[in-house]
Amino acid sequence: MRLALKPALSRSWRDSDTLQFGTVTRYAGVLGNADKTLCEFLGLVDGTRDRPELLEAGERIGLGREPADTLLTDLEETGLLDDAEATDRALALFPQPHRDLLGPDLASLSLVHSGPGAAPAVLARRAGTRIEVRGAGRVGAAVAAVLAAGGTGTVTVSDGGRVQPGDCSPAGLPPADIGRLRLTAARETVQRATGRNPVPVPRRKPGDPPPDFVVLAPRDGSAAFAGGTYEARLLLRAGVPHLYVGVVEEFGIIGPLVIPGVSACGHCLVLRREDEDAAWPRVLAQLANNGPGRARTPACDTALATAVAGLAALHVQLHLDGGRPPSVDGWCEISAGDGMPRRLRLRGHPDCGCLWQPQPPG
Numbered sequence: 001m002r003l004a005l006k007p008a009l010s011r012s013w014r015d016s017d018t019l020q021f022g023t024v025t026r027y028a029g030v031l032g033n034a035d036k037t038l039c040e041f042l043g044l045v046d047g048t049r050d051r052p053e054l055l056e057a058g059e060r061i062g063l064g065r066e067p068a069d070t071l072l073t074d075l076e077e078t079g080l081l082d083d084a085e086a087t088d089r090a091l092a093l094f095p096q097p098h099r100d101l102l103g104p105d106l107a108s109l110s111l112v113h114s115g116p117g118a119a120p121a122v123l124a125r126r127a128g129t130r131i132e133v134r135g136a137g138r139v140g141a142a143v144a145a146v147l148a149a150g151g152t153g154t155v156t157v158s159d160g161g162r163v164q165p166g167d168c169s170p171a172g173l174p175p176a177d178i179g180r181l182r183l184t185a186a187r188e189t190v191q192r193a194t195g196r197n198p199v200p201v202p203r204r205k206p207g208d209p210p211p212d213f214v215v216l217a218p219r220d221g222s223a224a225f226a227g228g229t230y231e232a233r234l235l236l237r238a239g240v241p242h243l244y245v246g247v248v249e250e251f252g253i254i255g256p257l258v259i260p261g262v263s264a265c266g267h268c269l270v271l272r273r274e275d276e277d278a279a280w281p282r283v284l285a286q287l288a289n290n291g292p293g294r295a296r297t298p299a300c301d302t303a304l305a306t307a308v309a310g311l312a313a314l315h316v317q318l319h320l321d322g323g324r325p326p327s328v329d330g331w332c333e334i335s336a337g338d339g340m341p342r343r344l345r346l347r348g349h350p351d352c353g354c355l356w357q358p359q360p361p362g
Contacts, residue, residue: 001116002084003054003072004047008107009080021080029078037063041071047084079114090120093127094151097195105150113321122321126151129320132211133157134231136186137219138300139246141172142309143316144186144215145193150317156211157186159219166298167219171306213316214242220298221246221253232267236260236354241319243327245312247300252308252334255327256346257315261355263328268349304336311341 009022009029017035022028031038041063044054051072058068075081087106091099102123109119129152133144136159148155159182167182168175177185214235235242236258243257244266258265274280311332315325326332326343334341348355 001086002047002050003045003081003116004084004087005042005045005075006080006082006107006110008110021078029075029080031074037061038071041068045072045075045081047087076116079111081116082110082119083117086117086120090124090127093124093153095194095196101149101195102151109321123151126317126320127153129213130154130211131156131213131215131316133186133215133217135159135215135217135219135246136163136173136182137167137217138169138172138302138305139221139252139309139312140215140217140219141167141186141189142169142306143217143245143312144190145172146310146313147215147316148190149193150313152320155190157183157190159183159186166300169302169305171309210238210240212241213320214240215245215312215316216242217245217312221248221300232265236265243312243316244331245308247298247305247308249299250301250304250336252304252311252336253331254308254312254315254334255331256329257319257325257327258354259319259328264346264348265352265354268352268354269331269346271349271351272346301336304334307334 005021012020012023014020014030017033019031019034019039020028021031034042040061041054041058044057044061049057051069054072055065055068058071059065063071072081091102091106094102106119106123109122113119113122131144131147131152131154133140133147133155134157136144136157140157140159144155144157161182163173163177163180163182163185165175165178167173168178173182173185173189177189216232232242239260241257241259243255245254247253256264256266256269270280270284277283311334315327315332318325319328329347330343330345332341332343
């Protein structure tokens, strides 16, 4: 393990001999009695030496082996050290253009996952993850690009038809793609997000293993109401975690993020809405079947769609990295009217069955 001070943390002098690492109180660490010798030793904690080599260097410059050992232990316990060797191994999993772009992402991960080598381990897991985004509109294409840029190993997008002006956004499909096949344009957008030149990607074939995660992001925003669809039921049966995301009129909706058998599903949300509004199933059926009352120009504010895509991608990453985003057993709304995000709780509906436990034999 080659030890390095975390590059994400700034260094500031609180007074003539007190050094502070970091700015945000949650991550900041303070080191007192920081004289010239100690600062020289800190300069050696640069990812080129392992602990025994650092202890030898501490003795050579006059700090002493035991004080150097104590200092390294304190730095590790304070969350200020990382493993440069693990970092190199994780980055080696990515092509060179993408590797160069991942520095800020890895620096952020090193604060969320503070132990030496913990952040590179998370990034390495992302490299082996397969995510499918279903929908290549303003939200879906941007979600796919952000997930790919953040280190997801394989991000595929499924959609049909050709790119329309309403599909384009600064974070997703560019206006230059209008008229092109959505599938091709979205694939190239994902590849550009990782610094690579667009190349053909094999399509999934029948019999291929399912993805590790699916994002449901129909271009019309109907993912917010898609919990009872055949597509959603198939994901539940296959045990594939999935997230609903879209913009409906002036609301951006992220969630629920469904962990099959563990958290409330999209159908629970549909049943809850039905409990509140007896006519809802009829309205939902018309939306799902392109009924005559459907909006001719679905509302999708550019800034709102971009915010929703970023938040959705963050929720997916949090889940895959071992966290519990707020869209699990709930969903988040962002209004274009006030920009205020809100979390609404979702309980498993007793009539759904997605959380029913099998009865023991007997």
